[in-house]
Structure formats: structure tokens, C-alpha cells
Amino acid sequence: MNLKLQDEAAFFAEYQNEPLPEETVGADQLTADQVAAKTNNLPRRRVPIAGNHLTAFIDVQGKLLFYVVAAWEDDFTGYVVDYGTYPDQQRTYFTLRDARNTLATAAEGTGLEGSIYAGLESLTNELLGREWQRDDGAAMKIGRCLIDANWGHSTNVVYQFCRQSSHASILLPSHGRFVGASTNPFSEYKRRPGDRVGLNWRVPAIHG
Structure with a gap:
């Protein structure tokens, strides 16, 4: 050691x-x-006045959940409002390898899937159940929260949680897509009616 x-x-x-x-x-x-x-230079958890939308993303690991809350302008200019882990490590610097407070210790005896489910429940209640103050005094709530479902050991439990959670209308399982040198670049995607397109970002139209 x-x-x-x-x-x-x-x-x-x-x-x-x-x-x-x-x-x-x-x-x-x-x-x-x-x-x-x-x-x-804004305080942590304070939304900049230009931020009109709030989103959250949760990355699922076997020992911890990593999260970020971001505010967005309409042109996709983004601001990190809050970030951290569940369980909270109570220190400013650490790695996943040396994490002391883990999902397993926060929900003893539940197994891997049970501890992930319990962690997601606690974290989403904390993030989605509160109001976030904007710099002009307006109270905002997170409008969409994506949860990483790519890790094979947690895919099923993430989908189950997103269906059963009291925040189901806000939650979406998320799968990252690799973009490499041989991949068709965003700039060459065919634009469809209703698509919103900017510099290196694209929001497809929602049908149905």
C-alpha cells in the first residue's frame, strides 16, 4: 500500500x-x-440567467453513480451547474478505484443490481425533486434526465428503473454512439423537416 x-x-x-x-x-x-x-463565477447549483433548460445525466458504474446537471441556452450553449457522485465521497479528489463510499455500502445486502436501483432512486429523488434557482430568481426544475444503459451488467435494471420510477416522465435510458474517423460526420447528415442543427450538434424532430 x-x-x-x-x-x-x-x-x-x-x-x-x-x-x-x-x-x-x-x-x-x-x-x-x-x-x-x-x-x-456563479455559486454551485446556480443556473445562469441565459439558461432556459435544465438536464441531468447519470453514468452508471458498479461502485458509483456519476452525475452532471447542465443548463442550456436555445442555441445549445451549455453550463455545468452541478456534478458529483452517489454516494458522495466527501472529498474533492478521488478515483473510481479508491472510492470509499460505494453503492454496495449504501445498500448492503442488495447485490449489484439492487444497489444500482437503490442508488438511482436516491439520486434521482435528490436531483429531480428539487428546484434550481436561476440567477434572476426564477425557480427551475430538470426537464429531462438520461441514465447510462450501455453497461451490460446494468442495462436491464436501468430500463426497469426508468419504467417504475415516480419520475418516469422525465427519465430516459441512454446509449452512447461511437463516432470515429470512418463515421459519417454530423455536417453530412441529411437534414429532415423539423430538425434543429447547429455547430457539431443536432436535435432530430420528434414524430408521434
Whole structure:
């Protein structure tokens, strides 16, 4: 344990024979200074006055649920309003590997699927059951919450939760879609009547 704390990368490379992925920063990636320059200095959980819509996304892992709440302008300019994990780790820096408070400890004896379901219930009640104050004093609520359903171990329980939750009208299971070099780029998608299209984003029309 002392060796891991001294140099985690060396520990996994030399003693576990599982080197950690090498972290490199490409020319097209943001630097720390560029990220810091994008802050708006509003208090956490305060919605900027230009934000007209609130959404949330929950990423499902075996040990934790990661979440983000975002405010959006009509042109898809976005603001991170809140983010974190369930259960809360009570510290500013941690990794999934060294998480202390886990879904299993928050719902002991329920198994993997049971602990994920219980975690989703607690987290969605907290996020969707409250009002979020905008900078002009208006009270807003999250209009849509997507939950990651891509992980095979949790797909069924996520779908079940989205059907049975008291917030079912707001919840949607979410599946990420890989976009690679050989994939047809957004700019070449055929535009259909009712589609909203912007720079690197697209909202298809809803039929039915």
C-alpha cells in the first residue's frame, strides 16, 4: 500500500504488471488554463440567467453513480451547474478505484443490481425533486434526465428503473454512439423537416 501511495503509476507497472494508460495532451485538447477561463463565477447549483433548460445525466458504474446537471441556452450553449457522485465521497479528489463510499455500502445486502436501483432512486429523488434557482430568481426544475444503459451488467435494471420510477416522465435510458474517423460526420447528415442543427450538434424532430 505504501508503494502505491508513493507512485501509483510505478506500482501498477512494476508490481501489478498492469501499467496505467499513458496520459498525453494533444494540440486539440484544452489546457487547464483554458478550462479555468471558462468559469462563470456563479455559486454551485446556480443556473445562469441565459439558461432556459435544465438536464441531468447519470453514468452508471458498479461502485458509483456519476452525475452532471447542465443548463442550456436555445442555441445549445451549455453550463455545468452541478456534478458529483452517489454516494458522495466527501472529498474533492478521488478515483473510481479508491472510492470509499460505494453503492454496495449504501445498500448492503442488495447485490449489484439492487444497489444500482437503490442508488438511482436516491439520486434521482435528490436531483429531480428539487428546484434550481436561476440567477434572476426564477425557480427551475430538470426537464429531462438520461441514465447510462450501455453497461451490460446494468442495462436491464436501468430500463426497469426508468419504467417504475415516480419520475418516469422525465427519465430516459441512454446509449452512447461511437463516432470515429470512418463515421459519417454530423455536417453530412441529411437534414429532415423539423430538425434543429447547429455547430457539431443536432436535435432530430420528434414524430408521434
